[in-house]
Amino acid sequence: ELKVEQNPLFLSMQEGKNYTIYCNYSTTSDRLYWYRQDPGKSLESLFVLLSNGAVKQEGRLMASLDTKARLSTLHITAAVHDLSATYFCAAVQGGSEKLVFGKGTKLTVNP
Amino acid sequence: NAGVTQTPKFQVLKTGQSMTLQCAQDMNHEYMSWYRQDPGMGLRLIHYSVGAGITDQGEVPNGYNVSRSTTEDFPLRLLSAAPSQTSVYFCASSYSDRVSSGYTFGSGTRLTVV
Numbered sequence: 001e002l003k004v005e006q007n008p009l010f011l012s013m014q015e016g017k018n019y020t021i022y023c024n025y026s027t028t029s030d031r032l033y034w035y036r037q038d039p040g041k042s043l044e045s046l047f048v049l050l051s052n053g054a055v056k057q058e059g060r061l062m063a064s065l066d067t068k069a070r071l072s073t074l075h076i077t078a079a080v081h082d083l084s085a086t087y088f089c090a091a092v093q094g095g096s097e098k099l100v101f102g103k104g105t106k107l108t109v110n111p
Numbered sequence: 112n113a114g115v116t117q118t119p120k121f122q123v124l125k126t127g128q129s130m131t132l133q134c135a136q137d138m139n140h141e142y143m144s145w146y147r148q149d150p151g152m153g154l155r156l157i158h159y160s161v162g163a164g165i166t167d168q169g170e171v172p173n174g175y176n177v178s179r180s181t182t183e184d185f186p187l188r189l190l191s192a193a194p195s196q197t198s199v200y201f202c203a204s205s206y207s208d209r210v211s212s213g214y215t216f217g218s219g220t221r222l223t224v225v
Contacts, residue, residue, distance in 0.1 A: 033213050042201065043154075045213040088153060097142055097161055098169060099203075099214065103153040 002093040006102035023072040023089035031092040079109045117217035124192040132187040134202030141207040143185040147198040192224045
C-alpha cells in the first residue's frame with residue numbers, strides 16, 4: 001500500500017528566505033502531484049511530475065522528482081507572503097488510479 | 112466551462128439520515144474520485160471511477176456508496192450518517208492521459224453530522 005509522507009508539516013519562514021518541502025513515497029509511483037490549498041478553499045494544481053529527473057518551475061516554486069529515491073521536493077525561492085498556504089503532494093499507486101495524499105505542509109511566510 | 116461542480120456546499124445531517132453529495136464535471140474526464148479532508152489527515156480517497164459503469168474503493172469506503180452511470184456525474188451516497196463522517200468532501204476529475212495537468216477539484220461540501 002502506497003504511503004506518502006511530507007515534512008515538515010508546519011513551516012514558518014521569513015520573506016526573502018529559501019526553503020524546501022520534502023515528499024517521500026513508499027512504493028513505485030509514476031506520477032507525483034503538488035497542490036496548493038488556501039484556508040477554506042479547494043485544491044489548486046501546481047505541478048505534475050511524470051518521470052525521473054523531472055523538474056518544473058512556476059514563479060518562486062520549483063518541483064523535482066527522483067523516482068529512484070522515491071522523493072519529490074518543492075523548493076521555495078525568496079518567499080513572499082502570498083505563498084502562505086498548505087501544500088500537498090500526492091502520488092498515484094502503481095497499477096491503479098488511486099491518488100494518495102501526504103498530510104500537507106502548512107507554510108506561513110512572515111514579513 | 113464550469114469545471115467540477117459540487118452540491119450542496121454546506122449540509123447538516125442528523126445521525127442516521129441519508130443523503131447524496133452531487134458531483135458533475137463538464138470536461139469529459141474519464142477519471143472521477145471522492146476524497147474527505149479532516150484536520151491533520153490530508154485528503155483520503157473514498158471511492159473512485161475510471162469510467163462510466165466502473166467504480167472501485169479507496170482508502171476509507173465504509174459508509175459510502177457511489178455509482179457512475181454517465182461520464183459527467185459521480186454522486187456519493189451516505190447510507191446512514193454518523194458523526195465520524197463530519198468532514199469536508201472533495202470531488203475530483205482527470206483525463207486518463209498521463210501528461211494532463213492533473214486532477215481538477217471541486218469547491219467542496221462541508222458536512223456536519225449531529
